[in-house]
Amino acid sequence: MRHYELDDADVAVIVGSGPGGASLALRLARAGLDVVMLESGRWIDPEDFVDDERIAFAQLSWLEARQATGGWTLARDFPALPAWNGHAVGGTALLWTGLTPRFKDHEFRTRSSYGEIAGASLADWPIDPAELAPYYAESERAMGVSHREGRPPMPANTSYRVFANGAERVGYRHYATGPYATNVEPYDGRPGTIQDGFNSQGDRRRSKWTPLVSEIPKAIATERFELRPESHAVRITLDAAGRADGVEYLDRDGVLRRQRAALVAVAGNAIETPRLLLLSATTGHERGLGNASDHLGRHYMRHTTGVVYGQFPDEVHMYRGENMAGIVADESRHDPERGFAGGYYLETISQGLPSFTTFMEPGGWGADFTARVEGYTRTAASWICGEDLPQPGNRVTLSSTLVDRWGLPAPEVHYDDHPNDVAMREHAYGRVEAMFRAVGAERVWRAPAMPSGHNLGTARMSADPADGVVDPEGRVHGVPNLFVSDGSVFTTGAAANPTLTIMALSLRQGDRIVDARRRGER
Amino acid sequence: MTEDQPASPAPGATASTLLALARALYPHDRLPDGPYERAVALLAADAAASAELSALVAAGAAEAGAALGDPAAATAEARTAWLESHQGEPFFAFVRERICFHLYDDREVWQLLGYPGPSYALGGYLHRGFDELPWLPDPRVVESDEPLVELGPLDPSVASAASAASAASAAAASTGAEATA
Numbered sequence A: 001m002r003h004y005e006l007d008d009a010d011v012a013v014i015v016g017s018g019p020g021g022a023s024l025a026l027r028l029a030r031a032g033l034d035v036v037m038l039e040s041g042r043w044i045d046p047e048d049f050v051d052d053e054r055i056a057f058a059q060l061s062w063l064e065a066r067q068a069t070g071g072w073t074l075a076r077d078f079p080a081l082p083a084w085n086g087h088a089v090g091g092t093a094l095l096w097t098g099l100t101p102r103f104k105d106h107e108f109r110t111r112s113s114y115g116e117i118a119g120a121s122l123a124d125w126p127i128d129p130a131e132l133a134p135y136y137a138e139s140e141r142a143m144g145v146s147h148r149e150g151r152p153p154m155p156a157n158t159s160y161r162v163f164a165n166g167a168e169r170v171g172y173r174h175y176a177t178g179p180y181a182t183n184v185e186p187y188d189g190r191p192g193t194i195q196d197g198f199n200s201q202g203d204r205r206r207s208k209w210t211p212l213v214s215e216i217p218k219a220i221a222t223e224r225f226e227l228r229p230e231s232h233a234v235r236i237t238l239d240a241a242g243r244a245d246g247v248e249y250l251d252r253d254g255v256l257r258r259q260r261a262a263l264v265a266v267a268g269n270a271i272e273t274p275r276l277l278l279l280s281a282t283t284g285h286e287r288g289l290g291n292a293s294d295h296l297g298r299h300y301m302r303h304t305t306g307v308v309y310g311q312f313p314d315e316v317h318m319y320r321g322e323n324m325a326g327i328v329a330d331e332s333r334h335d336p337e338r339g340f341a342g343g344y345y346l347e348t349i350s351q352g353l354p355s356f357t358t359f360m361e362p363g364g365w366g367a368d369f370t371a372r373v374e375g376y377t378r379t380a381a382s383w384i385c386g387e388d389l390p391q392p393g394n395r396v397t398l399s400s401t402l403v404d405r406w407g408l409p410a411p412e413v414h415y416d417d418h419p420n421d422v423a424m425r426e427h428a429y430g431r432v433e434a435m436f437r438a439v440g441a442e443r444v445w446r447a448p449a450m451p452s453g454h455n456l457g458t459a460r461m462s463a464d465p466a467d468g469v470v471d472p473e474g475r476v477h478g479v480p481n482l483f484v485s486d487g488s489v490f491t492t493g494a495a496a497n498p499t500l501t502i503m504a505l506s507l508r509q510g511d512r513i514v515d516a517r518r519r520g521e522r
Numbered sequence B: 001m002t003e004d005q006p007a008s009p010a011p012g013a014t015a016s017t018l019l020a021l022a023r024a025l026y027p028h029d030r031l032p033d034g035p036y037e038r039a040v041a042l043l044a045a046d047a048a049a050s051a052e053l054s055a056l057v058a059a060g061a062a063e064a065g066a067a068l069g070d071p072a073a074a075t076a077e078a079r080t081a082w083l084e085s086h087q088g089e090p091f092f093a094f095v096r097e098r099i100c101f102h103l104y105d106d107r108e109v110w111q112l113l114g115y116p117g118p119s120y121a122l123g124g125y126l127h128r129g130f131d132e133l134p135w136l137p138d139p140r141v142v143e144s145d146e147p148l149v150e151l152g153p154l155d156p157s158v159a160s161a162a163s164a165a166s167a168a169s170a171a172a173a174s175t176g177a178e179a180t181a
């Protein structure tokens, strides 16, 4: 692998090796830029992944101090774990399952489509959806998304069979096993899935797309890229002219280093990205970088979610096969007649016994609980993924009491449901219950949110610096060579799972950066 | 945790009280004592990591022991009632969470409840039934050719089927035959 010196001033420094950062890195390195990637977590070889929910959770997850506050159920159920993020090379994609719906056009224009909604900070994205379309297609190709461009669809596993039949019987039309970013057949040098489950444990087989098995090795092969794992960024520094000129980080021995930089891109996910920008406050940017108009950390979104379980007279064996290879799109429309704005997807979810008992009724116990545990092999489940509304008070701030292992203020994540979120969730719960009953469920029950896998909106994109943190290219307002390259930039969240859009935005951003360089801009 | 995992046992009286509480928290007639004993031993090891937790567990177990007489001999109802009256207290919260965590991570429990664990070494389920669900028809797997409604209500025929199903589901729920969590 190429090595760059700490005082090499002409490198692009990217913080975070998840889908956002890794896609940008590969784009820049292939275009001939020199890239140094700082990743807080370790390099873990896929062979060292462990198909055990508890062991893998400890191996792959971000377990630094965090605190959930507010009215959301996570503040009650999992106060120290508001979000489930990855902490290793490849980021949260090591945990992800791989559904990749695109945004709908109107979801880029929610203020115009939904109108004014009290309490919500709806805004239109300052970009044209048509411009993103080719980047969506390219992202699907990069991930090898199923049933696109001639690739085969994912076959139906047991969970999907229950889910799709239920959908059909309640009158839905738009159910399918994907789009899903795991190989059905060999693709891009990686094998097809053996339906072994354990998507969220890294995927030993490498059938699931992650940056660890795709963008990162490809970037290394360009000889224009250096990956530095166990390098935790703590501050972005600015020069006298107000441009980013370096990133300070703690290496694996806790030694503070500083990599000089020609440009900096932050892709630490929507909790760590605003934290780093807040921690980088300096003269002229007293409230943090990009925070002149007080939007940094605000408008935090995590999707309106919850799980419905159905128990059947016959066996399901949900643990068999891909963990989320099923989606219903009929309710993803915006249809105010249902009593709320925006839409939601219903998605299959399968859990091993340890996760099932943790999430199917957080805090539950007693004979009624164990009766449901006894029915584990006869259970199917569906996860709700709906658009939640941005609210300025839902925000990531620096804790005044908690610190992480590096001694830095921990993030506090505050979230209150908007009435629209509550109405949507109620509707979605009812629809899944109807689906499961339509195929003979003897019992259905609702469970609250699991720690958030989708984290969005804390460095929102806006054309006018007064309305957000980054411009339409993801460039931080007021710091011309500092970029944000993850879901933090989402102006609004849409119903879709976010990662395809995160990647598409990174590729587009990469092209803009390369074009600007070619024009001689720096 | 595996069955032969060594763990530090709690002292006698505490351990037998915790064992009785563990069974009352997560009662499975099919499970022998072994998994509960292992869960209690692992809980005790977790508590031993901090003086504060050790004291919490010792005090809580002593209180439960005193209230229940011989906890092992107390009726299931008495144990459940004691737990109910102590919900929300730190001792209950710690014991419930740790027992749930360890009990359902026990290989013997997995086996009795039908969870096989890892499948990679066996070739996954590709040729071992990932798609085996004989009690329902084969569903379509590819996306529908019909246009997806993005704005406004569904086609009336779909909407009426869907709302009829919802109403039926709501009626089933309101029979009260089932609790929802």
Ligand SMILES: Cc1cc2nc3c(=O)[nH]c(=O)nc-3n(C[C@H](O)[C@H](O)[C@H](O)COP(=O)(O)OP(=O)(O)OC[C@H]3O[C@@H](n4cnc5c(N)ncnc54)[C@H](O)[C@@H]3O)c2cc1C
Binding pocket: A015, A016, A017, A018, A019, A020, A021, A022, A038, A039, A040, A041, A084, A085, A086, A087, A088, A089, A090, A091, A092, A093, A094, A095, A096, A097, A098, A099, A100, A200, A231, A232, A233, A234, A267, A268, A269, A270, A272, A273, A276, A324, A452, A453, A454, A455, A485, A486, A487, A497, A498, A499, A500, A502
């Ligand atoms: C269980 C689960 C299932 C999911 N399923 C889906 C799905 O089906 N479809 C979908 O679209 N999305 C899914 N997601 C979400 C998906 O994983 C994320 O959207 C995606 O990984 C975000 O990419 P990212 O690059 O923005 O951030 P991440 O992937 O989180 O990467 C951020 C990286 O930055 C590193 N980092 C953070 N701070 C610092 C710092 N200060 N210095 C150095 N490094 C730092 C982190 O260690 C991490 O590696 C799922 C998530 C989970 C948890």
